[in-house]
Amino acid sequence: MDLQTRKLNAIGYLINLQDEKVFSKIEATIDSVRNQKDSHLKPFTEKQLIDRANRANQDYLSGRFKSQEQLESESDNW
Numbered sequence: 417m418d419l420q421t422r423k424l425n426a427i428g429y430l431i432n433l434q435d436e437k438v439f440s441k442i443e444a445t446i447d448s449v450r451n452q453k454d455s456h457l458k459p460f461t462e463k464q465l466i467d468r469a470n471r472a473n474q475d476y477l478s479g480r481f482k483s484q485e486q487l488e489s490e491s492d493n494w
Contacts, residue, residue, distance in 0.1 A: 433439055475481060
C-alpha cells in the first residue's frame with residue numbers, strides 16, 4: 417500500500433474516531449514529531465545563502481555537476 421493511500425486511510429479513521437483519549441494520544445504524538453523536527457532546523461542567514469549560491473555557481477562553471485541523465489542512471493543502480 418502506497419503512502420498516499422495510507423494517509424487517506426488514516427484521515428478516514430480520524431474522521432470517524434469518537435474516543436477522546438485515543439485522539440489526544442495521536443495529537444501528542446504529532447506534536448512530539450513536529451517539535452523534534454523543528455528543533456533541528458535552523459534557517460540560513462543571508463550570508464550563508466549567498467555563500468552557498470556562490471559556491472554552486474563556481475562548481476557549475478568548473479564543470480563540477482551531473483546532468484539529469486547521469487543522476488537517473490545512478491539512481492537506477494541503487
